[in-house]
Amino acid sequence: MNILSPELLVPLITEWIQGGRLIFATCSVLVALLSSVFLVAHFRTPMNLPPGPKAMPLLGNLLQMGSHPHRTMTAMHKKYGHILYIRLGCIPTVVVDSPQLIAEITKEQDNVFSSRPHMTFTDIVAYDAHDFAMAPYGPHWRYVRRICVHELLTPKRLEITMKERIEESRCMIMAVAEAAQKGEIVDMRDVFAGVSMTVMCRMLLGRREFAATGKKAKDFKHLIHELFRLMGALNLRDFVPALGWLDLQGFERDMYKLRDEFDEVFDAVIQEHRDLASGKLPGGKPNDFISVLLDLPGENGAPHLDDKTIKAITLDMMAGATDTSAVTNEWAMAEIIRNTEIQRKLQEEIDSVVGLERNVQESDINKLPYLMCVVKETFRLHPAGPFAIPRETMADTKLSGYRIPKGTRVLINIFSLGRSSETWKDPLKFQPERWANENLSAIHDMGFRILPFGYGRRQCPGYNLGTTMVLLTLARLLHGFKWSFPPGVTAENIDMEELYGCTTPLRTRLRTIATPRLAPHLYSQ
Numbered sequence: 148m149n150i151l152s153p154e155l156l157v158p159l160i161t162e163w164i165q166g167g168r169l170i171f172a173t174c175s176v177l178v179a180l181l182s183s184v185f186l187v188a189h190f191r192t193p194m195n196l197p198p199g200p201k202a203m204p205l206l207g208n209l210l211q212m213g214s215h216p217h218r219t220m221t222a223m224h225k226k227y228g229h230i231l232y233i234r235l236g237c238i239p240t241v242v243v244d245s246p247q248l249i250a251e252i253t254k255e256q257d258n259v260f261s262s263r264p265h266m267t268f269t270d271i272v273a274y275d276a277h278d279f280a281m282a283p284y285g286p287h288w289r290y291v292r293r294i295c296v297h298e299l300l301t302p303k304r305l306e307i308t309m310k311e312r313i314e315e316s317r318c319m320i321m322a323v324a325e326a327a328q329k330g331e332i333v334d335m336r337d338v339f340a341g342v343s344m345t346v347m348c349r350m351l352l353g354r355r356e357f358a359a360t361g362k363k364a365k366d367f368k369h370l371i372h373e374l375f376r377l378m379g380a381l382n383l384r385d386f387v388p389a390l391g392w393l394d395l396q397g398f399e400r401d402m403y404k405l406r407d408e409f410d411e412v413f414d415a416v417i418q419e420h421r422d423l424a425s426g427k428l429p430g431g432k433p434n435d436f437i438s439v440l441l442d443l444p445g446e447n448g449a450p451h452l453d454d455k456t457i458k459a460i461t462l463d464m465m466a467g468a469t470d471t472s473a474v475t476n477e478w479a480m481a482e483i484i485r486n487t488e489i490q491r492k493l494q495e496e497i498d499s500v501v502g503l504e505r506n507v508q509e510s511d512i513n514k515l516p517y518l519m520c521v522v523k524e525t526f527r528l529h530p531a532g533p534f535a536i537p538r539e540t541m542a543d544t545k546l547s548g549y550r551i552p553k554g555t556r557v558l559i560n561i562f563s564l565g566r567s568s569e570t571w572k573d574p575l576k577f578q579p580e581r582w583a584n585e586n587l588s589a590i591h592d593m594g595f596r597i598l599p600f601g602y603g604r605r606q607c608p609g610y611n612l613g614t615t616m617v618l619l620t621l622a623r624l625l626h627g628f629k630w631s632f633p634p635g636v637t638a639e640n641i642d643m644e645e646l647y648g649c650t651t652p653l654r655t656r657l658r659t660i661a662t663p664r665l666a667p668h669l670y671s672q
């Protein structure tokens with residue numbers, strides 16, 4: 148549901164006014180109206196902005212967005228073209244969906260388009276932009292990003308942590324085999340969310356208990372769920388700042404609560420790592436990302452990274468890695484089960500490389516080109532997120548001949564890009580074969596026809612790890628089991644609609660029946 152829809156906003160405002168704060172409300176609305184009118188006037192002159200629908204004062208085009216803003220904007224692209232100008236509250240926003248415009252933004256003019264907008268979530272949850280996914284372009288972002296790319300996500304470190312990924316995929320296979328044996332239906336969302344979270348918890352924090360079973364695991368899963376809910380929330384303060392202090396939607400209250408809860412977990416983990424490193428606790432120094440971060444020098448000559456930055460980086464990696472790979476896997480699996488021929492071809496390919504006497508290893512996944520085609524097709528038709536993370540222009544510029552003022556928010560509509568009939572034949576059909584003659588080892592599509600990991604300075608630093616996690620999980624599940632839908636669900640009637648958020652999972656959880664296809668001893672190795 149769109150939390151800015153009139154059905155929700157009207158009762159909220161009514162209740163608030165009845166609460167006796169009418170004068171303040173009126174003043175706020177007036178200030179907001181005036182600032183909105185000022186901003187519109189400011190950004191509208193001189194003209195030559197990209198085309199777009201008419202905007203209301205104050206709320207701009209917010210109320211037109213509906214429950215699926217990415218689809219609404221896709222429809223707007225059809226009417227106004229590949230570059231679109233809208234106002235989200237007071238925020239002037241440009242939305243693009245063509246390969247040419249995306250290349251212009253992420254490659255040719257990357258130096259202008261590489262900042263991030265200021266958002267309440269960044270201040271509260273992302274530790275005042277001490278992270279780097281939400282941080283504005285500048286020295287701090289550069290410093291932290293360099294740490295992640297050169298210290299945490301290096302090929303060497305990914306090799307060291309391979310053991311954890313293999314162990315967690317073994318646990319996943321055992322759990323599915325157990326459900327299969329009991330004749331239970333398997334909830335694939337739980338399977339994919341579980342494995343991505345256990346892998347990341349072990350790689351980052353060196354701990355498994357947050358992601359296994361029990362109270363700690365349940366609480367941590369709830370925190371991650373809250374993280375995504377609040378990250379994707381359309382918070383009124385971000386669009387109509389003059390009304391922000393009301394916190395009508397209650398998001399800010401929830402953000403502070405979430406930040407405190409994450410703090411509690413991360414503070415305890417960091418302290419434990421310090422005690423292990425100093426010998427105060429037995430067990431020796433762990434070999435995880437937190438340990439690496441604790442050993443690094445800080446910014447501007449400081450001897451160590453401050454705890455705030457360590458926590459912000461950890462949160463970025465957790466948020467960047469878990470939901471994206473889980474959502475991709477769930478969509479891929481739904482398409483594979485819908486199409487028995489695709490499932491058959493995948494199993495034939497995996498069997499021919501791995502055989503039936505051992506389990507899939509990470510070293511096998513580069514030898515599975517058809518599986519890569521399936522994943523690329525999933526990135527195209529069902530991108531993990533409908534938009535890349537919002538960008539903001541750092542200077543006045545031009546795009547496709549239109550004027551784009553400094554401070555404009557820029558949304559890349561990845562959803563619309565992958566479904567364009569100008570680029571794709573039968574765009575709504577899931578056809579892995581369309582990738583057969585492409586360079587499958589290239590992560591980025593240099594024709595910018597898909598954009599699973601963004602591109603340029605702000606591109607995803609975790610694309611290698613993300614792709615490995617997706618491929619390994621799918622390969623293991625397809626090698627281990629034959630998959631089908633539970634009674635009553637068919638390829639024709641399965642709900643293939645998506646739920647809008649910063650990631651877009653299937654609207655209805657994917658439930659399946661798994662039938663083992665390997666010798667029993669391989670489910671415990």
Ligand code: HEM
Pocket residue numbers: 279280281292463464465467468469471472475531532534535536537598599600601602604605606607608609610612613614617
């Ligand atoms: C299938 C898995 C993944 C997908 C589909 C994905 C997708 C993306 C996309 C679309 C962006 C935005 C790029 C842009 O703004 O142009 C991004 C950024 C980012 N991703 Fe990923 N990602 C994945 C896995 C990961 C992993 C494994 C990590 C870390 C361990 C990660 C960490 C990040 C971070 C920190 C950013 C922000 C970079 C910056 O602003 O400088 N992602 N990702």
